[in-house]
Amino acid sequence: MAVGKSQNRQTQAASLKQILRKCSSFGKRSSCDEGGDVPRGHFPVYVGENRRRHIVPIAWLGHPEFQYLLRRAEEEYGFNHDMGITIPCDERVFQTLTSMIR
Template structure:
C-alpha cells in the first residue's frame, strides 16, 4: 500500500513547489532544495525544511495527515501540516540528527 501512495505524495509535493513559486508575494524566498510548510493547530507558523524530509517515513506520515485534513490546495499557498509546533519541532530535530 505504501508503494502506491509514494508516487502521489511526491507528485503532490511537486505541485506544491510549483504553487509556492507563484505565491512568494510578501513572503521570504525559499532556498533551493527546501520547502516551506505551515505548522500549527490554530495559529500557523511557517517553517522551511529540506526536501530530503519528504522521503523520510515520519515526515510522510505528517504529509498523509495533511492530505487527509487539508488536501494540497490550501489558502496559505503552501503545505499545511496539522500538528502542534512542539511535536513538529521534535520530529524535525530527530530528522536533523540522522
C-alpha cells in the same frame, strides 16, 4: 488491491510534485515564498494553530517522520489549497519530529 494503492501513491506523488513546484525555490520566485527568504532546495510549511511558517529542506520528503506529517496534512486539508503545505499538528510536536530528521 495493490493496483489501487499504487495508483493512490502515484496520485499523491503527482500532487506533492505540483505543490513543490509551486512552493519550492527550484525555479524563480514562487507564490508561496512570501518574503523571498526560502533558500534553494527548501519549501515553506505552516504548522500549528497559528500557522507558523517553517522552512524545510526538500530532502526531508524521503524521511518516514515527515511523510507521516504529509499524510496527516493530506487527510486533514487535501492538496488543493493556495497557502502551501499546512501541517495539522502542534508546533512542539512538529519540532520534536523534525529534530529526529536533522
